[in-house]
Amino acid sequence: MSANRWLSTGNYFTSYKEEQRIFATHLDRSVLLCFLAVLFAWPLLFEVSNKQMFVIDNIMIAMIAVVGLNLVTGFAGLISIGHAAFVGIGAYTIASFARLLGDTHMVLTHGWPALIVLAGFMGALFGAIAGLPAFRLKHLYLAIATLSFQMIFQWTINFMDFFDQGQTISVGRVFWVTGRVGRSDHYLFWYYVILVIIVLVGFGVRNLLRTKYGRCLVAVRDNDRAADAMGMHPGLTKVYAFALAGFLAGVAGALHAYLYRGVGIESFTLHHSINYLAMAIVGGLGTLSGSFWGPLAIKVLDMQVERLSEWTGGHLAVATNLATALKPLSFGLIIVLFLMFEPRGIANWWRIVRSYVKLWPFRY
Numbered sequence: 001m002s003a004n005r006w007l008s009t010g011n012y013f014t015s016y017k018e019e020q021r022i023f024a025t026h027l028d029r030s031v032l033l034c035f036l037a038v039l040f041a042w043p044l045l046f047e048v049s050n051k052q053m054f055v056i057d058n059i060m061i062a063m064i065a066v067v068g069l070n071l072v073t074g075f076a077g078l079i080s081i082g083h084a085a086f087v088g089i090g091a092y093t094i095a096s097f098a099r100l101l102g103d104t105h106m107v108l109t110h111g112w113p114a115l116i117v118l119a120g121f122m123g124a125l126f127g128a129i130a131g132l133p134a135f136r137l138k139h140l141y142l143a144i145a146t147l148s149f150q151m152i153f154q155w156t157i158n159f160m161d162f163f164d165q166g167q168t169i170s171v172g173r174v175f176w177v178t179g180r181v182g183r184s185d186h187y188l189f190w191y192y193v194i195l196v197i198i199v200l201v202g203f204g205v206r207n208l209l210r211t212k213y214g215r216c217l218v219a220v221r222d223n224d225r226a227a228d229a230m231g232m233h234p235g236l237t238k239v240y241a242f243a244l245a246g247f248l249a250g251v252a253g254a255l256h257a258y259l260y261r262g263v264g265i266e267s268f269t270l271h272h273s274i275n276y277l278a279m280a281i282v283g284g285l286g287t288l289s290g291s292f293w294g295p296l297a298i299k300v301l302d303m304q305v306e307r308l309s310e311w312t313g314g315h316l317a318v319a320t321n322l323a324t325a326l327k328p329l330s331f332g333l334i335i336v337l338f339l340m341f342e343p344r345g346i347a348n349w350w351r352i353v354r355s356y357v358k359l360w361p362f363r364y
Contacts, residue, residue, distance in 0.1 A: 061256055066291045066294055068245035068248030069276050069280050070288070081143055082149040084271075089153070091257040091263045093118060093122045094115055094258065099169060103172040123248075127243045171263065174258060187259070202292075217241055253268075275298065275331075278331065281339065282294045290346060
């Protein structure tokens with residue numbers, strides 16, 4: 001790497017430590033810090049409605065969940081069709097405390113940071129359990145095993161009285177240093193909480209991928225027999241990939257419970273598992289940035305298609321059936337198009353833009 005860490009060009013490294021740096025140049029670090037400063041400052045500078053902030057919070061929670069799914073599917077190469085179940089486990093961890101202690105108990109309202117971490121560990125526990133079939137199964141068979149876990153989760157919630165048979169379980173408002181978070185500040189407060197968690201998760205996963213444990217995930221994905229011959233344990237690697245994915249999904253589920261101030265089974269169905277998988281595919285499997293681009297793209301697409309469906313149903317009476325079919329049609333079409341024409345997802349577009357900016361005005 002060039003001695004000038006601000007505008008270095010090329011990929012010349014003299015040590016593995018240089019190659020594994022998070023930021024190749026000081027310019028990269030400065031741009032990221034400025035971007036984070038903008039993310040933290042803009043809600044204070046511009047007026048944002050509760051509805052808009054609610055949508056943004058949902059997108060950010062999906063980002064945390066998709067980072068976990070990308071660890072197990074993108075980096076470890078294991079198809080998971082039950083990721084919404086792990087998110088639901090995190091949410092129902094919070095709901096369990098609400099049922100046992102009451103939705104306004106001090107543990108829920110004041111100890112929410114500890115409960116979010118606990119929900120993550122519960123997701124990791126069940127993620128490891130769901131990943132145990134990876135010792136003997138792979139590919140389609142493992143995908144069916146994760147689908148079975150999703151079905152078991154839904155059945156358990158729907159038929160247990162403790163979880164109110166899938167009906168909404170209320171969760172109280174939390175307290176912060178300034179006191180109880182009111183209705184007008186609810187979504188803004190959780191925006192900052194979720195944003196801090198995203199930053200921590202992003203740096204945590206980026207550093208994980210630099211370690212031997214992160215390289216084990218990629219090695220097992222590429223060739224598990226070769227990884228086994230090099231001293232890695234493919235089975236244990238797959239299980240801890242599921243555990244990591246479950247932890248992040250559990251955290252996302254806990255944030256969902258607090259954001260919605262309630263937990264219901266309709267938010268953690270098979271449809272949502274497919275939705276998470278689509279976000280990972282569209283964003284770019286095996287890329288950290290793709291875990292952020294995918295949820296943003298899918299959520300924005302859903303909103304635009306929903307508006308188009310409302311307009312179509314209101315102005316064209318004969319097109320009512322078309323309006324109903326627009327959302328699933330666009331959802332399936334976008335996945336097929338990305339798989340056919342851009343299998344590396346939006347993250348590849350981001351890579352091309354960065355390379356162009358870095359090399360401009362040279363072509364190569």
